[in-house]
Amino acid sequence: MHAVVIGAGIIGLATAWRLKKDGWSVTIVDPTPGNGASYAAAGMLAPASEVVWGQSPLYSLMIAAAQLYPTFAEELATASGHHLGYAQTETLVCASDAADRQSLRELCALQTSLGLSLELIAGTQARALEPALGPGVTAAVRIEGDHSIDPRRMTDALQALLTESIVRRRVAALASDGSRTRGVALANGQNIVADQVVVCAGADTGTIEGMPRLPLRSVWGDVVRLSVPRRLQPIVTRTIRGLVRGRPVYLVPRPDGTLVLGASVREDGVDGISAGGVHQLLRDIERVVPSVLECEITDVTARARPGSPDDLPLIGRIDEGCVVSTGYFRHGILLAPLGAQLTADLTRGESGDADMLTAVDPSRFAQDIRKGDSR
Numbered sequence: 001m002h003a004v005v006i007g008a009g010i011i012g013l014a015t016a017w018r019l020k021k022d023g024w025s026v027t028i029v030d031p032t033p034g035n036g037a038s039y040a041a042a043g044m045l046a047p048a049s050e051v052v053w054g055q056s057p058l059y060s061l062m063i064a065a066a067q068l069y070p071t072f073a074e075e076l077a078t079a080s081g082h083h084l085g086y087a088q089t090e091t092l093v094c095a096s097d098a099a100d101r102q103s104l105r106e107l108c109a110l111q112t113s114l115g116l117s118l119e120l121i122a123g124t125q126a127r128a129l130e131p132a133l134g135p136g137v138t139a140a141v142r143i144e145g146d147h148s149i150d151p152r153r154m155t156d157a158l159q160a161l162l163t164e165s166i167v168r169r170r171v172a173a174l175a176s177d178g179s180r181t182r183g184v185a186l187a188n189g190q191n192i193v194a195d196q197v198v199v200c201a202g203a204d205t206g207t208i209e210g211m212p213r214l215p216l217r218s219v220w221g222d223v224v225r226l227s228v229p230r231r232l233q234p235i236v237t238r239t240i241r242g243l244v245r246g247r248p249v250y251l252v253p254r255p256d257g258t259l260v261l262g263a264s265v266r267e268d269g270v271d272g273i274s275a276g277g278v279h280q281l282l283r284d285i286e287r288v289v290p291s292v293l294e295c296e297i298t299d300v301t302a303r304a305r306p307g308s309p310d311d312l313p314l315i316g317r318i319d320e321g322c323v324v325s326t327g328y329f330r331h332g333i334l335l336a337p338l339g340a341q342l343t344a345d346l347t348r349g350e351s352g353d354a355d356m357l358t359a360v361d362p363s364r365f366a367q368d369i370r371k372g373d374s375r
């Protein structure tokens with residue numbers, strides 16, 4: 001069986017790798033592999049600190065994905081011979097004033113009620129763990145199970161394993177015989193025939209002709225990468241997330257000593273780097289870890305997260321020859337092993353986990369996406 005996977009972000013690549021391991025022949029089509037949202041992502045694997053009110057179906061997906069991660073990361077590192085920057089150190093979520101401390105307490109209660117393991121500590125205890133925390137940090141939550149990985153290293157590793165299967169072209173349209181998808185038409189006029197087409201084109205999924213209209217939106221994020229002067233190393237030894245007047249900010253230390261500072265969340269249509277977005281990140285992190293301002297900026301990136309109305313992915317069958325897997329919003333790196341598994345199950349025509357597939361079915365928005373129903 002042959003699958004064409006549209007999109008070489010973390011989701012397309014992880015799905016293609018999975019199908020290949022199951023004996024499928026795969027072709028992955030992308031003009032700029034690994035350069036979408038996955039290129040910007042900080043790589044927090046944070047089932048607990050990403051919990052927000054009113055998203056209960058998402059919690060179980062995040063927890064299930066986090067459980068798959070150690071095996072997934074080990075298999076990928078072993079098969080590719082690449083280091084993935086996988087850090088299984090805890091996360092510290094810090095509050096920077098009384099109102100933020102109260103929000104943190106309430107969120108803690110929700111997270112604990114879901115069975116997540118965490119510990120609320122005072123600002124002084126947090127500074128004993130991370131001396132670079134600013135004097136304004138008045139409380140923090142230790143979350144043992146929230147880890148991180150380097151998404152750029154992951155997509156590099158996956159591309160190395162799939163290099164002969166990658167075609168650097170843009171897909172213009174799905175190729176259909178009128179009743180089912182039979183392959184893809186490339187922007188250069190070439191066609192590729194396939195038994196199954198798997199659409200993993202992130203926020204650009206809607207630009208492919210022949211795709212049903214999905215409720216997808218682009219949620220832009222600016223993210224800053226920094227190197228730390230030798231005299232300050234290491235500034236922090238675990239992921240630091242902060243709440244600053246209700247705004248989230250985070251700092252992820254990489255095993256190579258560099259830092260990732262993120263991320264703005266904006267739907268202003270500015271598809272390049274936003275000056276205001278970067279300014280706010282620097283201003284907010286100054287409250288939480290002031291010495292970050294002594295570091296050197298090495299990279300600033302802005303990319304669009306593929307958002308859905310309820311922040312859950314959109315994974316489902318479009319017709320007998322086509323499956324879509326997108327809408328991973330701010331959790332695509334965490335959800336990648338699980339999303340790839342569910343998408344591969346659908347592609348192979350296997351039943352998969354019925355509860356999870358129902359939760360992510362794109363038709364949940366009162367619209368049947370199977371071809372012919374809505375464009």
Ligand SMILES: Cc1cc2nc3c(=O)[nH]c(=O)nc-3n(C[C@H](O)[C@H](O)[C@H](O)COP(=O)(O)OP(=O)(O)OC[C@H]3O[C@@H](n4cnc5c(N)ncnc54)[C@H](O)[C@@H]3O)c2cc1C
Binds near residue numbers: 007034223262325
């Ligand atoms: C600033 C920022 C920080 C983030 N931090 C985290 C984090 O800490 N943890 C986490 O879990 N998630 C995080 N995310 C979210 C995560 O990055 C995304 O959910 C995930 O990368 C989505 O992966 P994807 O493969 O669906 O999309 P993408 O990575 O965007 O890949 C889609 C690919 O499809 C290709 N494509 C598009 N159209 C076509 C076409 N017509 N033909 C061929 N190819 C096409 C594109 O070139 C692209 O390479 C973050 C996102 C951002 C922006």
